[in-house]
Amino acid sequence: AQSVSQHNHHVILSEAASLELGCNYSYGGTVNLFWYVQYPGQHLQLLLKYFSGDPLVKGIKGFEAEFIKSKFSFNLRKPSVQWSDTAEYFCGTTDSWGKLQFGAGTQVVVTP
Amino acid sequence: DAGVTQSPTHLIKTRGQHVTLRCSPISGHKSVSWYQQVLGQGPQFIFQYYEKEERGRGNFPDRFSARQFPNYSSELNVNALLLGDSALYLCASSLGPKGTAYSPLHFGNGTRLTVT
Numbered sequence: 480a481q482s483v484s485q486h487n488h489h490v491i492l493s494e495a496a497s498l499e500l501g502c503n504y505s506y507g508g509t510v511n512l513f514w515y516v517q518y519p520g521q522h523l524q525l526l527l528k529y530f531s532g533d534p535l536v537k538g539i540k541g542f543e544a545e546f547i548k549s550k551f552s553f554n555l556r557k558p559s560v561q562w563s564d565t566a567e568y569f570c571g572t573t574d575s576w577g578k579l580q581f582g583a584g585t586q587v588v589v590t591p
Numbered sequence: 592d593a594g595v596t597q598s599p600t601h602l603i604k605t606r607g608q609h610v611t612l613r614c615s616p617i618s619g620h621k622s623v624s625w626y627q628q629v630l631g632q633g634p635q636f637i638f639q640y641y642e643k644e645e646r647g648r649g650n651f652p653d654r655f656s657a658r659q660f661p662n663y664s665s666e667l668n669v670n671a672l673l674l675g676d677s678a679l680y681l682c683a684s685s686l687g688p689k690g691t692a693y694s695p696l697h698f699g700n701g702t703r704l705t706v707t
Contacts, residue, residue, distance in 0.1 A: 513695065515698075521700070522594070522698045522699055522700045523634070523681065523698040524698075525696075571633075573696075579624070579634075579683075581626075581633030581635075583631075583632055583633045584633045
């Protein structure tokens with residue numbers, strides 16, 4: 480079964496800094512990869528997803544992720560963060576039934 | 592547009608008791624999944640239901656059970672509660688079953704269960 484691992488558990492950065500969160504997946508066949516975000520007090524929201532095609536995926540709120548098959552990675556990036564990007568970010572992978580396996584999550588704190 | 596709704600939002604139970612959590616999927620979604628999120632960890636898969644049939648089960652004891660109703664809503668039941676069952680329980684719906692590319696999971700706000 481596929482799984483994902485996230486490298487950083489906590490990230491603190493200043494507004495306007497660039498953000499990159501690491502995610503590695505274990506290859507088990509067809510690759511379905513996601514990034515979800517959980518803002519304080521809110522439900523998990525889908526940021527972006529990758530299934531095939533262009534390895535550079537654009538998501539909502541200015542986020543993007545790059546699928547690098549040779550590195551088994553799907554890192555999330557944002558060129559310039561805002562205070563409102565403070566949240567917990569989860570990388571995930573699914574099987575064909577949509578069963579989602581999450582990573583442990585990365586808590587991102589953006590300071591003014 | 593109504594999203595995934597869960598009830599109750601918060602619940603406090605004592606050890607040994609039983610709890611039922613409820614979930615209504617987005618209209619038109621036929622698949623419902625349940626996840627447990629313990630503080631500091633990513634959500635862990637518990638169950639998936641599609642068209643009222645169990646399609647997947649995570650590594651949870653038999654104290655956990657679920658069902659899906661004809662209107663696609665779902666219940667998660669936990670018997671003989673333990674302190675370790677304290678968590679945020681998330682429900683997610685999707686169009687399902689296959690076609691994951693076109694039917695990502697949409698999550699509810701969760702039910703915060705505290706077992707004392």
